[in-house]
Amino acid sequence: xxxxxxxxxxxxxxxxxxxxxxxxxxxxxxxxxxxxxxxxxxxxxxxxxxxxxxxxxxxxxxxxxxxxxxxxxxxxxxxxxxxxxxxxxxxxxxxxxxxxxxxxxxxxxxxxxxxxxxxxxxxxxxxxxxxxxxxxxxxxxxxxxxxxxxxxxxxxxxxxxxxxxxxxxxxxxxxxxxxxxxxxxxxxxxxxxxxxxxxxxxxxxxxxxxxxxxxxxxxxxxxxxxxxxxxxxxxxxxxxxxxxxxxxxxxxxxxxxxxxxxxxxxxxxxxxxxxxxxxxxx
Ligand code: GUN
Numbered sequence: 530x531x532x533x534x535x536x537x538x539x540x541x542x543x544x545x546x547x548x549x550x551x552x553x554x555x556x557x558x559x560x561x562x563x564x565x566x567x568x569x570x571x572x573x574x575x576x577x578x579x580x581x582x583x584x585x586x587x588x589x590x591x592x593x594x595x596x597x598x599x600x601x602x603x604x605x606x607x608x609x610x611x612x613x614x615x616x617x618x619x620x621x622x623x624x625x626x627x628x629x630x631x632x633x634x635x636x637x638x639x640x641x642x643x644x645x646x647x648x649x650x651x652x653x654x655x656x657x658x659x660x661x662x663x664x665x666x667x668x669x670x671x672x673x674x675x676x677x678x679x680x681x682x683x684x685x686x687x688x689x690x691x692x693x694x695x696x697x698x699x700x701x702x703x704x705x706x707x708x709x710x711x712x713x714x715x716x717x718x719x720x721x722x723x724x725x726x727x728x729x730x731x732x733x734x735x736x737x738x739x740x741x742x743x744x745x746x747x748x749x750x751x752x753x754x755x756x757x758x759x760x761x762x763x764x765x766x767x768x769x770x771x772x773x774x775x776x777x778x779x780x781x782x783x784x785x786x787x788x789x790x791x792x793x794x795x796x797x798x799x800x801x802x803x804x805x806x807x808x809x810x811x
Contacts, residue, residue: 531779539679540791551589561805562591566624569599614642621647621801647800670702672792684709693736735769743770751780
């Protein structure tokens with residue numbers, strides 16, 4: 530049986546550090562604020578945003594919530610971001626993705642001031658990550674690295690396989706594993722003989738978004754399996770990995786829920802504190 534990598538425990542320790550730093554900053558009269566923008570009623574996005582707001586409250590970060598109608602125009606959204614870019618009490622800005630199809634996601638991400646881009650989605654922050662000299666790391670991949678560090682799992686020299694090449698998870702995950710001297714392969718929907726690639730992985734990260742995608746025959750015995758999927762199957766929340774069968778052969782595995790998800794939120798808080806520090810000359 531695999532060892533469970535418990536994201537809730539790791540997240541609690543990151544949040545505790547955030548809470549302490551927020552308290553320290555407040556002694557110097559510095560408050561920490563995060564603006565969270567939700568467009569439309571995507572049920573998953575509503576849950577993510579509610580979790581982010583709750584985590585802000587738990588750590589003393591002030592959450593500014595903006596819920597916009599599904600039909601809001603792109604120019605209205607961009608003008609809200611411009612206002613938030615200029616608002617001193619707001620240190621970080623997050624616009625929950627995906628956005629409705631009439632809105633150009635790239636334009637929205639580009640509009641967020643790089644100093645307040647706590648998702649690290651902006652091209653200037655992505656570029657900084659590529660060269661290894663950054664202020665913010667993208668929340669989900671950085672949260673995965675925090676889990677590996679917490680459990681003492683070494684990346685250096687390991688075969689790391691990432692399934693999925695999104696800008697939010699797959700691509701930055703590959704970069705962070707490379708920064709840790711992993712030997713990294715990215716797989717995607719056009720990869721041939723996927724199982725032959727994944728079964729060579731010492732560390733396997735799945736960010737596909739399909740329930741039951743990773744089966745036991747795709748996993749090397751003893752591997753570290755990180756499940757980024759957040760899917761619904763038969764009304765139940767589940768990841769990409771067939772947990773019951775894979776947990777019998779993997780060395781370590783993240784559950785869904787309670788694995789990567791809580792880490793995304795706690796790294797967001799950490800980034801918001803970093804933003805507040807930078808904006809106050811620290
Ligand atoms: N949608 C899914 N994950 C994320 C995330 O980390 N940040 C934002 N802004 N939207 C998301």
